[in-house]
Amino acid sequence: MGVPLLDLKAQWLTYKEEAKAAIDRVLESQAFILGDEVKAFERALSDYTGSRAVGVSSGTDALLLALWALGLHPGAEVVTTPFTFFATAGAIARMGLRPVFADIDPQTLNLDPKALLAAISHKTEAVIPVHLFGRICDLGDFYAAPSRPRVIEDAAQAIGASLGQKQAGQFGDLTALSFFPSKNLGGMGDGGAILCSDEALEQRLRRLRVHGAEKRYLHQELGGNFRLDALQAAVLAVKLKHLDRWSQVRRRHAQLYNGLLEEKGLLSRGLIAAPPYDPGAVFNQYVIRAQDRDALKAALDAQGIGTAVYYPLCLHLQPCFAHLGYGPGDFPLAEAASREVLALPVYPELTEAQQAEVVDALAAFYRI
């Protein structure tokens, strides 16, 4: 029958009336940029995350502005993972800083704390841990260390994720969120936000997002156009009310997959590794590691089962970063992940029958 990787139309049916009313309100106001809708969404996001929230134009721009607002020295090193979406390292390089990579933990696929410490030098001024696929990057004592470099959390995939008593946004100095449509809180176009706890940083971010101006036509510093628009904010405010429920269902789906994969014997034979269950994760993606990943993906594609490879080429091997001097083999755990990972459908509206169909197709591929 087929199962899509993501079914935004199914989700739309669950909040359509509320969203249409919110969109209508914006249309009637004809006020499309920042304004009351953005303020209201920022307040709701602050309440939800327990941090100050500044709405911006995308997750990429959130990372860029977070680095900008910290005022790091030109050429300073920023350590991050090579196994993430390009924007994480792209933002570092675009700000005139040097991306330095450290290998990952093969279980969680997040930055490995020991590798991170080894990569930090006297030139390191910031670290960007990525909460990949919706799981908080657990760096142990690092976040609370008094003399650590500045920390920007890349929580583009992890709004609402938690570890212990803390949630995404409460580990670092600044946090980038993305509202790209496929994210757990997805807009109807591009959007993002930055979280922080420091009032001065918040004020600087608000200035940077409007060409460095605190008052119109008076520019204290350079900035750019990084504004969130009112239509996005209005829709996101509606969807935010549903977010915890959606995250809860994603967790249930992840548990069910883990159970089904175990039952089929796929895990015990080492054909597939399931992501370790983490009660604080929000499973923006449910990512297995699979033997013969590419052939498996082709077999699933042929049956109409949507999957995706996040990410097929590590960032240290990207052509645009050749000048950094990295090569194959430098981060073997990240490179192995890029050969083996496969994301399965895990969107909230997925049914148990669809999950069973996905797992049956996996078992059929391995002839179990």
Ligand SMILES: Cc1ncc(COP(=O)(O)O)c(C=O)c1O
């Ligand atoms: C880990 C990570 N960082 C940054 C981004 C950039 O977000 P956006 O697409 O909203 O610019 C994304 C999303 O695509 C992401 O997954």
